[in-house]
Each structure stands twice: as structure tokens, then as C-alpha cells.
Amino acid sequence: MAEPRFETVPAVRESLRDVGYLADEGIAGVVYLADRLGKPVLVEGPAGTGKTQLAKSVAEMTGARLIRLQCYEGLDESKALYEWNYKKQLLRIQVERESSTWQEIEDDIFTEDFLLTRPLLEAIRADDPVVLLIDEVDRVEVETEALLLEILSDYQVSIPELGTVVAKQIPLVFLTSNNTRELSEALKRRCLYLHVDYPTLEREKEIVTTRVPDISEHLADQVVRIVRSIRQLELKKAPSVSETLDWARTLVLLGIQNVDADQAKETLHILLKYQSDIAKATKELTVS
Amino acid sequence: MLDLLAGFIQELRTAGLPVSLTENLDAMEAVKHIPLEDREAFKYALAATLVKSNAHWKAFETVFEVYFSMRGPEYDIKQDGEGEGLDDAELQALLQAMQGDRPAGQGGGMDGLTPEELAEMLYKALMNADEAMIRALARQAVTRYSGMEPGRPVGGTYYLYRTLRQLDLEGMLQRMMDAERQSAQDGGGLTPLEERLARDEYEVRLDKLRKEIEAEIRRRLVADRGTEAMAKTLRKPLPEDIDFMHATREELTALRRALQPLTRKLAVRLARKRRHGRKGPLDFRNTVRHSLSYGGVPAEPKFRYPRPSKPEIMVIADISGSVAAFARFTLQLVYAISSQFSKVRAFVFIDGIDEVTRYFEGVEDITDAVHRVNTEADVIWVDGHSDYGHAFEVFWERWGKEITTKTTVLLLGDARNNYHASQAWVVQELRKRARHVYWLNPEPRSYWDTGDSIVSEYATFCDGAFECRNLKQLERFVEHLG
Numbered sequence: 001m002a003e004p005r006f007e008t009v010p011a012v013r014e015s016l017r018d019v020g021y022l023a024d025e026g027i028a029g030v031v032y033l034a035d036r037l038g039k040p041v042l043v044e045g046p047a048g049t050g051k052t053q054l055a056k057s058v059a060e061m062t063g064a065r066l067i068r069l070q071c072y073e074g075l076d077e078s079k080a081l082y083e084w085n086y087k088k089q090l091l092r093i094q095v096e097r098e099s100s101t102w103q104e105i106e107d108d109i110f111t112e113d114f115l116l117t118r119p120l121l122e123a124i125r126a127d128d129p130v131v132l133l134i135d136e137v138d139r140v141e142v143e144t145e146a147l148l149l150e151i152l153s154d155y156q157v158s159i160p161e162l163g164t165v166v167a168k169q170i171p172l173v174f175l176t177s178n179n180t181r182e183l184s185e186a187l188k189r190r191c192l193y194l195h196v197d198y199p200t201l202e203r204e205k206e207i208v209t210t211r212v213p214d215i216s217e218h219l220a221d222q223v224v225r226i227v228r229s230i231r232q233l234e235l236k237k238a239p240s241v242s243e244t245l246d247w248a249r250t251l252v253l254l255g256i257q258n259v260d261a262d263q264a265k266e267t268l269h270i271l272l273k274y275q276s277d278i279a280k281a282t283k284e285l286t287v288s
Numbered sequence: 289m290l291d292l293l294a295g296f297i298q299e300l301r302t303a304g305l306p307v308s309l310t311e312n313l314d315a316m317e318a319v320k321h322i323p324l325e326d327r328e329a330f331k332y333a334l335a336a337t338l339v340k341s342n343a344h345w346k347a348f349e350t351v352f353e354v355y356f357s358m359r360g361p362e363y364d365i366k367q368d369g370e371g372e373g374l375d376d377a378e379l380q381a382l383l384q385a386m387q388g389d390r391p392a393g394q395g396g397g398m399d400g401l402t403p404e405e406l407a408e409m410l411y412k413a414l415m416n417a418d419e420a421m422i423r424a425l426a427r428q429a430v431t432r433y434s435g436m437e438p439g440r441p442v443g444g445t446y447y448l449y450r451t452l453r454q455l456d457l458e459g460m461l462q463r464m465m466d467a468e469r470q471s472a473q474d475g476g477g478l479t480p481l482e483e484r485l486a487r488d489e490y491e492v493r494l495d496k497l498r499k500e501i502e503a504e505i506r507r508r509l510v511a512d513r514g515t516e517a518m519a520k521t522l523r524k525p526l527p528e529d530i531d532f533m534h535a536t537r538e539e540l541t542a543l544r545r546a547l548q549p550l551t552r553k554l555a556v557r558l559a560r561k562r563r564h565g566r567k568g569p570l571d572f573r574n575t576v577r578h579s580l581s582y583g584g585v586p587a588e589p590k591f592r593y594p595r596p597s598k599p600e601i602m603v604i605a606d607i608s609g610s611v612a613a614f615a616r617f618t619l620q621l622v623y624a625i626s627s628q629f630s631k632v633r634a635f636v637f638i639d640g641i642d643e644v645t646r647y648f649e650g651v652e653d654i655t656d657a658v659h660r661v662n663t664e665a666d667v668i669w670v671d672g673h674s675d676y677g678h679a680f681e682v683f684w685e686r687w688g689k690e691i692t693t694k695t696t697v698l699l700l701g702d703a704r705n706n707y708h709a710s711q712a713w714v715v716q717e718l719r720k721r722a723r724h725v726y727w728l729n730p731e732p733r734s735y736w737d738t739g740d741s742i743v744s745e746y747a748t749f750c751d752g753a754f755e756c757r758n759l760k761q762l763e764r765f766v767e768h769l770g
Binding site: 030037041044045197226229260284285 | 306308310311314317318321322326328329332333335336337339340341342345479480481484485488489492549552553556557655
């Protein structure tokens with residue numbers, strides 16, 4: 001087993017803070033465990049709570065290269081794992097048509113020279129430290145999920161013509177999911193599970209003040225408190241952390257020091273994206 | 289430690305969480321890397337390895353509290369009466385500071401306080417959001433007001449109720465709001481927005497207090513009755529397993545919350561299913577067109593993908609008291625994924641029947657529409673007791689002709705007909721006209737056809753009768769429908 005990357009949970013939290021990601025106890029703990037146990041982390045939670053950002057920040061913090069696989073419907077082996085560069089193979093065959101025997105050519109064209117590595121294989125073969133991010137894994141079909149299983153549990157890829165490629169080092173792997181469908185048991189079992197929810201009031205305020213440096217203490221406090229109130233309503237889509245940040249930036253740009261009901265109403269469309277939500281929030285915030 | 293973990297995992301399984309053997313091993317491995325005295329880290333380590341769905345988090349938390357509440361220094365309970373759990377020197381100092389005018393070292397912590405003083409301290413602690421103090425006071429309140437006696441066979445909710453009644457949290461909130469208004473007096477009073485924000489803040493704090501009290505009661509009950517007995521009484525069904533017909537108000541809220549992500553998931557799944565149906569017959573034109581790029585060789589056969597027409601849904605729901613919750617959830621679910629159907633029409637009945645499609649048209653908030661259905665629809669004919677026969681008859685007369693071969697009819701109810709005539713011929717006629725007729729019954733199958741339930745009489749004419757007692761079963765059915 002390789003050297004652990006992190007000493008303690010608080011150390012993880014500290015270094016994440018240094019790169020501008022404010023983790024809570026749970027997040028830092030799971031990142032720490034992921035390293036110690038050598039297991040991938042499945043990050044779930046509402047949109048815009050910093051799931052992808054977590055992987056990016058961990059990469060930045062450990063000085064590792066981030067390899068990202070964006071999932072979508074119809075993703076297959078040749079886009080996720082590897083593909084034979086058949087054009088190059090054809091050329092090769094044509095060049096050697098006269099001179100070589102079939103056996104020689106076959107041995108030759110199925111070598112690493114003719115292999116196009118895709119994100120997953122690349123992460124496995126990397127010599128330098130990498131963080132692998134498999135984004136929005138819930139978008140692929142259940143059948144495609146199986147592609148990931150070998151990588152996630154054994155950190156290896158089997159290529160029929162070439163043999164098994166085993167990872168030189170165990171990379172940190174993050175999978176994110178927006179929970180549009182239930183992931184398979186097999187996948188979940190191989191991962192540590194982390195649910196990232198909307199942050200607490202204090203943490204969100206800290207996030208606002210770090211990410212929007214120009215904001216005054218008072219305004220930041222008001223912003224997060226209003227956002228918390230809005231999240232308590234039954235909405236189609238509650239405001240995410242990134243929307244909170246956008247709103248805070250807007251208020252700073254407008255030169256507002258103290259949000260009153262009217263200003264809140266006018267800028268609400270930055271926080272909320274549905275007309276019915278905006279109407280509801282306006283009503284709730286102005287009539288007590 | 290191993291024994292404890294094994295018991296813990298066993299309990300999680302009984303509570304309905306799927307914990308596999310590998311996850312069990314992972315948990316054992318994980319706790320090795322965590323300093324055991326750090327209770328929070330320990331909890332997260334277990335959660336990360338054992339709980340793989342956010343819906344299960346609450347169940348996990350409860351079991352965790354029961355199993356590990358007695359561990360960790362800050363949670364020690366002194367069994368010998370005097371100054372229960374309050375001998376912490378730091379806490380004592382805090383108390384002194386708060387009490388202010390009281391002479392130091394009097395009466396062993398809070399035991400000497402009058403109820404008014406206790407309330408006053410609680411008020412101050414809440415105003416200052418002083419967590420240590422709130423926790424200490426919560427304990428004190430439990431000692432004082434809950435009237436707990438060892439071995440008494442009463443549930444935790446009873447103690448909780450007793451404690452909260454004494455503390456009068458409503459009054460406390462009022463008082464805090466008054467103070468807030470007072471302090472804002474000079475600045476021209478509170479705007480509605482500020483008032484709302486302040487109220488939210490205080491409600492959060494009161495909620496924290498309530499949780500502390502709950503946890504404290506639980507801790508004491510565990511100490512009294514032992515872990516296993518306690519875990520058993522606290523065991524609650526997961527949201528997807530809650531029975532529609534017997535849900536408490538709290539459970540209904542949990543259900544509503546679970547329903548929303550469920551509909552989203554269901555819609556995605558149905559849309560996907562529609563797109564990726566099985567392959568149809570060879571599409572000759574398309575194949576020939578693609579063969580051009582291979583020099584006329586039809587190397588890549590193309591198929592005609594069947595595009596099944598979206599079904600038209602007619603929901604006919606009994607909304608009398610016993611099955612109202614079930615009807616509500618089904619309507620909500622069906623309307624939330626109405627984009628997957630070409631048309632949805634809803635009818636509700638008790639002994640009269642009324643079309644309620646109009647309530648859902650152009651409305652964004654389905655909950656609101658369902659509420660209006662329950663209050664405004666004209667469903668009483670004679671006495672307001674379920675009469676399926678009459679309702680079906682009227683339906684057939686008024687809307688029967690509008691059923692086409694594309695229509696799928698869902699009949700919702702327990703078929704408890706109060707011994708009226710069944711008029712099952714209507715269902716038979718429906719079956720002849722419609723594409724499918726399904727019956728959904730929120731009662732357990734073993735209760736069917738007992739007493740005045742005549743579900744089989746109708747079911748013989750349906751394409752299927754399903755037991756739909758909880759979200760899980762409802763979800764399965766709706767998916768099958770799409």
C-alpha cells in the first residue's frame with residue numbers, strides 16, 4: 001500500500017481550506033477515509049452544492065492531475081476506457097503487407113502504440129499522481145455502469161488483446177451523482193458514500209465571505225439568512241450554494257449594503273429559476 | 289467493540305437498510321483509521337461505509353444514537369442522582385457567569401433553581417445561541433419535568449411531551465420576537481423581511497433545543513432499558529415503506545418529501561424506456577441510404593424503432609376518509625409525471641362522483657391542486673359513505689363514451705362498499721372499451737374481500753388488481769404503466 005496522502009482528518013480540512021474549499025467534518029472525514037481505505041467516493045446531493053468542486057479541490061490540494069470523465073447517455077467503452085486506433089493499424093498492415101507474416105503483424109498491431117487511451121485507462125496508467133472524477137454517473141445506463149466496476153474495485157482494466165493493465169498507484173476517485181436514478185447496488189457497494197447537502201448557516205456564510213471577498217460581514221450574514229429562509233419553503237428548486245454566491249456578487253456589484261424587502265424582490269431571479277418559486281418566495285418574504 | 293459493531297449492523301438491517309457483507313468489512317476497516325474518541329468522525333466513518341442512500345440517513349442516525357449514545361466523555365450520565373451530568377467544571381463556570389447575581393457555589397449546579405430562573409436562563413442561552421448552555425439546560429429540563437422513572441413502560445414521546453409542555457417553547461419564541469422588536473425600536477422597527485429572518489433564526493435554535501431534549505431522553509431510556517429494547521421501540525419504517533393508510537402526520541410529511549425526488553426519477557426512467565425500447569423491423573430505406581457510404585454494401589442494418597403512443601390515463605379515485613391519503617399520493621404522482629402520458633383526467637368520488645381535471649390544469653403546484661380536490665370537489669350524493677356502485681354508474685353515464693382504446697383506467701380504492709350494490713358491470717364495460725383497467729388497493733392483500741370489501745367482484749373484470757400500500761409498490765406500478 002502506498003504512502004497515505006493525509007495525516008489526520010483536521011489536516012484534510014485545513015488543506016482543503018487552503019485551496020478555497022470549506023469542508024465540513026463529514027466531507028473531510030470521507031476524503032480522509034477514501035485515501036486510507038483506497039476506495040472511491042460516491043458523492044451525492046442536490047445540484048450546486050460543490051460536488052464537482054470537491055474533486056477539483058482535492059486535486060489541487062494534493063498537487064495531482066485531474067482526469068475527468070463526463071458521463072452522458074450513450075457513453076460506451078470506446079469513449080470511457082480505450083479504443084484501438086484502427087486507422088493506424090490499417091496503415092501498419094498496408095506498409096508491411098509484403099514483408100511480414102500474419103503472426104508478426106497481429107502481434108505488432110495490438111500493442112500499446114495502437115491504443116487510444118480514454119479517461120479511465122489514462123487514470124490507471126498514469127505515473128504522476130491523479131485524481132479521477134467521474135461526473136454525473138447517474139446519466140449513463142445501468143448496463144454501462146458495469147464498465148466502471150472493475151476499475152473501482154481493483155483499479156485495473158482488462159483489454160482482451162493486451163492483458164490486464166493494473167494501476168501503478170491507487171488514484172483518488174470521485175463519482176458524482178444528481179440522483180436522477182438509483183445507482184446499482186454493485187456500484188454503491190464499492191464506494192464510500194458521501195451526501196453533500198446545503199451547508200449550515202455558519203459554513204455558508206464562510207463560503208460567501210471567502211468566495212466574494214468584497215462583501216461586508218453584515219451583508220453576508222443577511223444573504224445567508226435570507227437564503228436559509230427561502231430554502232425552508234416548498235419550492236421546485238431550492239437555491240444552491242453557487243446561486244447564493246451569484247446573488248451575493250450581484251448585491252456587491254449593485255453597491256447594496258443592506259438588503260431590504262424590495263431589493264430582495266428585484267434580485268430574486270438570480271436565486272430562483274422558476275416563476276412560481278419566485279412568486280412564492282416574494283409572497284413569503286414580504287408578508288409576515 | 290466488535291460485538292458492539294456487529295449488533296449495530298444487525299439493527300441497521302432490521303431497520304430495513306441493506307448492509308452487505310463487504311460494507312460490513314469496510315466499516316470495520318474504516319473505524320481502524322479513525323480516532324475512537326472522536327464521536328463525530330466515528331459516525332461519519334460508519335455512515336460513509338454503511339449508508340448508501342440519503343433516505344436512510346435518518347434511520348441510521350437514530351440507531352447510531354441508541355447504540356453509541358452512552359459512549360464519549362461529554363455524554364456520561366452519572367447514575368447517582370446528585371447533579372446529574374452537570375459536574376463538568378467548565379459548565380459549572382458557565383452557569384455561574386450566567387447566573388450573575390447568585391452567590392457562587394450554591395446548591396450544586398442548577399438543582400437549586402426555581403422554574404422561573406430556569407426559564408430565564410434558557411431564554412438567555414437561546415438569545416445568545418450558546419450551545420453548551422442549551423445542552424446543559426436541556427438535560428436539566430428533562431431531569432426536572434419529564435418525570436422519568438426507571439422501568440416505567442412509557443414511550444419516549446410521552447416524556448418529550450411532558451418536558452416540552454413545561455418549557456412552553458411557543459411562549460419562548462414569542463418572547464424572543466418581542467425582544468427583537470424592542471431592540472429594533474430605535475431603527476424604526478422591524479420590516480417584515482427582518483421579522484421573518486429573526487423568526488427563522490429563533491425557530492432553528494428552538495429546534496436545536498428540542499433535539500437536545502429528545503436525545504437526552506433517548507440516552508436515559510437506553511440507560512434504563514438497554515440498547516436492544518430501545519432500538520426496537522425506535523424502529524421506524526423507511527419513507528418508501530410507510531403504509532399509506534396508517535401514516536401519522538409526521539410520516540405523511542416524510543412521504544411528501546420522498547415523493548418529489550421519486551417523481552423526478554420516475555419521469556427520467558419512463559422517458560428513457562420510451563426512447564430505448566426494443567428494436568423494430570428492418571428499416572429498408574434507411575439501410576440502403578447508409579449502405580452508400582460502404583460502397584453499396586448494406587453493412588450497417590438500420591431498424592425502425594417503435595414509438596409506442598403515450599397512454600391516456602383516467603384516474604378514478606375514492607377519496608373517503610380511510611383511503612384519502614392513498615388517493616392523494618397517487619394523484620400527485622400521476623400528475624407529476626403527466627408529461628409521460630398524452631392526457632391525464634382525474635375523477636374523485638365518495639358516493640357521488642366529480643371530474644377534477646380542471647384543478648390541475650395550468651397549475652404549477654400540484655400539492656395545492658390536490659388540496660383543492662379534497663376540499664372543493666362535489667363528491668357527496670346521499671350520506672358521504674363510500675358507494676362504489678353508484679359512483680361507477682354515474683361515471684359510465686356521463687363520461688363512459690369518452691373512453692377510447694387508448695385509455696388506461698386506474699381505479700383507486702379499498703372497495704369497501706358499505707354493502708351497496710356493486711354494479712360491477714360498469715367495470716366490465718370499461719374493460720371492453722379501454723385499453724387497460726387496473727385496480728389499485730391500499731389495503732394489504734390479506735384484508736381483501738373481508739367485511740364489506742368486494743374488490744374481487746371488480747377485479748375479475750380488471751386487467752389486474754394491485755396492492756399499493758406504500759411508495760415502493762406505487763412506484764413499481766407506475767413504472768409498469770408508462
